Structure formats: C-alpha cells, structure tokens
Amino acid sequence: MRNYLLILFLSFTAFIACESDADTYTVGEDFLDVDTNVIVTDTISIETSTIQLDSVNTTNPTRLLIGALQDQDFGNLKSKSFFNLLTSTYDIDNDATFDSIGIILYYDTYYYGDTTTVQTFKVYEITENFESYNEDDANFYNTSTLEYSDTTLGELTFIPYPNKKDSIYIPINHDFGNDLFEKLQDNDINNSDDLYQIFKGLTIAPDENSNAVLGFSQSSAVMRMYYTIKSEDDEDNDYYNDFTIQSYTQSFNQTTSDKSNTVLNSIESYTDILSTKNTGNLAYIQSGTSLNMRVEFPSIRNLNALEQNSTAINASLKFYPTLESYDTNYTGADSLAVYVIDKKNRVISQLSNLSGSSVYATLNTQNDEFDSKNYYTADLTYFIEQVLTSSYNLDYALLFQLPNNNNGVNKINIYDADSSEHSMKLSVTYLLY
Numbered sequence: 001m002r003n004y005l006l007i008l009f010l011s012f013t014a015f016i017a018c019e020s021d022a023d024t025y026t027v028g029e030d031f032l033d034v035d036t037n038v039i040v041t042d043t044i045s046i047e048t049s050t051i052q053l054d055s056v057n058t059t060n061p062t063r064l065l066i067g068a069l070q071d072q073d074f075g076n077l078k079s080k081s082f083f084n085l086l087t088s089t090y091d092i093d094n095d096a097t098f099d100s101i102g103i104i105l106y107y108d109t110y111y112y113g114d115t116t117t118v119q120t121f122k123v124y125e126i127t128e129n130f131e132s133y134n135e136d137d138a139n140f141y142n143t144s145t146l147e148y149s150d151t152t153l154g155e156l157t158f159i160p161y162p163n164k165k166d167s168i169y170i171p172i173n174h175d176f177g178n179d180l181f182e183k184l185q186d187n188d189i190n191n192s193d194d195l196y197q198i199f200k201g202l203t204i205a206p207d208e209n210s211n212a213v214l215g216f217s218q219s220s221a222v223m224r225m226y227y228t229i230k231s232e233d234d235e236d237n238d239y240y241n242d243f244t245i246q247s248y249t250q251s252f253n254q255t256t257s258d259k260s261n262t263v264l265n266s267i268e269s270y271t272d273i274l275s276t277k278n279t280g281n282l283a284y285i286q287s288g289t290s291l292n293m294r295v296e297f298p299s300i301r302n303l304n305a306l307e308q309n310s311t312a313i314n315a316s317l318k319f320y321p322t323l324e325s326y327d328t329n330y331t332g333a334d335s336l337a338v339y340v341i342d343k344k345n346r347v348i349s350q351l352s353n354l355s356g357s358s359v360y361a362t363l364n365t366q367n368d369e370f371d372s373k374n375y376y377t378a379d380l381t382y383f384i385e386q387v388l389t390s391s392y393n394l395d396y397a398l399l400f401q402l403p404n405n406n407n408g409v410n411k412i413n414i415y416d417a418d419s420s421e422h423s424m425k426l427s428v429t430y431l432l433y
Contacts, residue, residue: 039430045299046424047275048283048416051345051399053290054270055141056406058253063407064105064221065253065288066121067213068206069113074286074411075259079213082146084130084201084250085223085243086192092185092227092241099226099238101177103154103170103204110215111162112409119214120207123154123170126200130250140252142288142406148203160214170204172223181225184241201250213288213409221245255288255409264291271344276416282322283416285336287402288409294345295424296397300387303430314429315384317361320375320422325413333412336361338378339399351398354382361400375422376414384428 064081071077103123128147132138154172180199183189189198202223206213223243231237245251259265263279266272273294276283283293295317303312326333338351338359351359361378380398387394402410417424 037432039432040427041303041430042425042427044297044426044428046417046426047296047298048414048424049276049294050264050267050274050279050284051272051292051294052267052270053292053345053347055143056255056288056290057139058142058144058255058406059139060218060248060251061253061407062218063108063110063253064204064216064218064251065213065255065407065409066105066204066206066216067113067119067409068208068210069213069409070211071411073262073413074284074289074291075257075262075264077213077255077257077289077409078206078208079253079255079288079409080203080205081253082126082130082140082144082201082203082251083218083221083245084126084196084247085199086195086246087241087243089241090184090190090195092181093229094185096181096185096227096229096239098178098181099228100174101172101180101223101225103172103202104167104220104222104224105170105204105216106167106220107160107162107164108215108217109162110408111160111212113212115160115162115212115214117159117211118157119160119210119212120155120157121168121170122152122205122207123172124148124151124203124205125153125176126203128200130201132249138249140249142253142255142290144252145254146201146203153202160212162214167220177225181227215407218245218251253288253407257286257289267291273345277418281416281419283400283414284411285400285402285414286409286411287405287407290401290405291411293400293414294341294397295400297384297387297426300384301393303428304388311431311433312381312385312388312428313431315380315426317378317380317424317426318375319361319424320415320419322413322415323374325411326374333402333410334363335403336376336378336400337403337405339401340383341397341399343395343397345399347399348396351378351380351383353379359383360403380426 065079066081067079069077126146126148132140153176154170156170158168189195225241227239229237267274284291285293338361340348340351353359359379361376363376365374415422
C-alpha cells in the first residue's frame with residue numbers, strides 16, 4: 001500500500017510541476033502545508049553527544065598499527081601490535097653458522113600524524129600464552145594485552161616514508177637469535193608446538209615521543225634469521241629462515257588513549273553519554289579507540305500528531321565537519337558508517353534503507369578559496385518511518401563512526417545542531433493522504 005501511495009504521489013507531483021510553477025514549497029519554516037498535501041520541516045530537535053564503545057575487535061588485522069600521537073583534544077594515543085610467529089622450516093644444516101636476526105615490516109601506505117619527525121620502535125618478547133583472557137571469547141580487542149619482557153629485544157629510530165613501497169628493518173638481539181638458531185639446529189625444535197613452548201611471540205611498541213601512527217602489512221611481516229653455510233670450494237653461501245604470522249587468532253593491535261586532560265575525560269564507560277553542550281558544540285569521532293558520535297531525535301514522534309493517515313517519504317540528515325579536523329592528508333573520510341543503538345549505547349544493527357542496503361553518511365565536497373562547504377548527508381527515511389509507525393516507543397539513537405574503526409586512528413569533529421557556524425539539520429518530507 002505504501003509503495004502504491006509513493007508512486008501515486010510522485011506521479012501527481014510530476015503532473016503539478018508540468019501544470020504550474022507556482023506550486024512549490026520552502027524548507028526551514030516550521031511546518032509548511034502546500035497544495036500537494038506535503039509537509040516539510042527541518043526544525044526537528046536534535047541531541048548530539050560523544051560516546052565510546054566498550055572495545056573494538058582487532059583480532060588478526062590486515063594491518064599492524066604501530067605509533068603514538070599527542071593530541072590535546074582527543075588525548076594521547078598509543079598503538080602497538082602483538083603477534084605470534086611460525087616457520088615452515090625446522091631443519092638447519094649442522095655446518096650452518098648464525099649471522100643475525102631482525103624484523104622486516106613493509107609499509108601499507110597508511111599513516112596518521114607527523115611523518116617528518118623521527119620515530120622509535122621497540123621490540124619485546126611475549127612471556128605468556130597467546131590466549132584471550134575471556135574464556136567465552138577467543139577474540140582480541142583494542143584494549144587487550146599480553147605480558148611481555150621488560151628487556152628490549154630490538155630497537156630502531158628512523159624517519160618513516162609510508163607512501164613508498166619500502167620496508168623497515170629492526171635488528172634483534174644477537175644472543176636471542178643465536179639461541180633460537182641452535183635449538184633449531186640441534187632439533188630441540190621440530191615443529192610449531194615445540195617452537196611455541198619456548199617462543200610465544202613479539203610485541204612492537206612505539207617510543208612515547210613518537211608523533212605518528214604507521215600501518216604495516218600483516219601478511220608481509222617477517223622475522224628473518226640469517227645464517228651461512230660454507231661450501232667445499234671455500235665460498236660463503238648466505239641463507240635465511242623466515243618466521244611469519246600465520247594463525248588466525250595469533251595477532252592483534254592494542255590501541256589506547258589517555259583522555260584525562262581533555263574535555264572527553266568524563267567518558268569512562270560505554271554507557272556514558274557526553275553531550276556536545278559540554279564539548280563546545282562539537283562531537284568527537286576517532287577510529288581505533290572507537291569514539292563515536294551519537295545522534296537522537298527526541299521529538300520525532302510528534303509528527304504523528306499531524307494527521308492519522310500520513311507517511312514520511314524522505315528524511316535526510318545534514319551535518320558539517322570542522323575544517324580543522326577535516327584534512328585530506330589526515331582523514332580523507334568520504335563516508336561514515338551508521339548504526340542503530342539503544343539508550344545504553346548497545347549496537348542493535350547497522351542502519352539500512354528500504355531495500356536492505358547499508359546506509360552511510362556520504363561526504364559532499366564544495367570548497368572554494370574563502371569557505372568550506374564540506375558536509376555529510378545520510379538518508380534516514382527508513383529509520384524515521386520505523387520510529388513513527390512502531391506501536392512501541394522506540395528509544396533508539398544513531399551512532400556514526402569512521403569506516404576504518406578497527407584498523408586506523410583517524411579523527412574528525414562534527415558541528416551539532418546548536419552550532420552557530422554550520423548547524424546539523426534533519427529535513428523530513430511528510431505525505432498526508
């Protein structure tokens with residue numbers, strides 16, 4: 001019935017447009033009732049806030065995230081990677097001689113922060129079994145951790161070049177490498193189980209003075225052991241044995257931030273809701289730590305009081321990022337994922353449209369020399385109609401987050417509806433019949 005009415009309405013409005021140019025309507029003046037029985041409003045109240053999900057699943061990431069950021073608005077962030085390593089070769093010639101060992105990490109072009117400054121990475125050996133602390137959940141999250149040695153196995157200070165098809169090499173302690181080499185050569189290690197008993201894995205952490213987070217390909221990460229076998233003609237022949245990340249549940253990124261000296265310091269639990277009235281009319285979104293924007297429409301059901309026979313045929317949310325936070329060198333976020341959440345910030349589902357496809361807030365870019373008109377729009381028609389037609393008082397809100405929530409640390413600020421500069425608006429077109 002609803003689809004029939006929508007087709008009838010579109011046909012009728014097309015006919016009216018052909019007959020007369022006078023039958024038009026204007027958005028923004030409370031409710032406007034025009035000849036075609038269409039009501040349009042963009043004055044619906046909007047409550048905006050910043051929330052933080054409990055954790056982000058980072059099990060077996062495609063990207064190793066390593067680095068640190070110092071941010072006076074979002075807090076000081078630190079990201080390190082934990083991983084277990086396996087090898088396909090457990091047989092080393094008895095005449096072989098150990099040379100060196102090191103970690104090779106290949107850039108995957110992702111970065112966030114100041115890559116012109118010197119970075120320092122440190123490698124540590126994991127000292128406990130590579131297992132989740134939750135018996136009912138084998139996954140690892142951005143808040144997960146494993147115990148590791150205080151002794152630094154390797155260290156590298158460098159200036160990164162993440163846009164190049166390049167890699168970094170972190171030399172590992174010679175004694176550690178030689179001990180592992182001898183156990184392989186003496187057949188003390190014959191398979192993956194033997195290896196795991198003496199070597200749980202590694203973590204790579206940034207020096208806290210670093211000010212960039214870098215992405216490295218997980219599938220290409222390798223600990224390479226170099227050795228030499230002297231041939232009969234007295235020439236040295238160089239060999240190596242690679243240890244790689246292979247198992248599904250044996251790697252994760254830990255990304256945490258200290259917000260104690262920021263306006264976000266009151267967010268301590270995933271149920272906390274920090275209104276933009278307390279954060280300068282700005283909502284905060286950051287991937288990695290899963291800071292998200294929460295948007296709700298407390299008065300939307302008042303539209304039902306207009307007429308008994310009515311339906312929302314279009315609802316669009318428009319909002320603006322701050323020019324300072326939207327820098328294509330940093331974010332480049334041309335869309336935001338949208339989820340339906342309840343009053344306790346629990347995710348119910350990803351927002352969809354009438355056809356069942358996922359809805360994203362998409363970026364419209366219209367910059368000129370003097371002004372920025374970057375703004376996002378999200379089609380909320382199906383969501384608004386569900387709220388209006390439900391026999392229950394659905395106390396739902398929407399959550400907006402960056403699409404790389406589990407493999408990046410990008411950030412962006414959004415103006416709320418009370419902002420004097422670029423206010424957020426929900427425009428709803430309502431059909432009476």
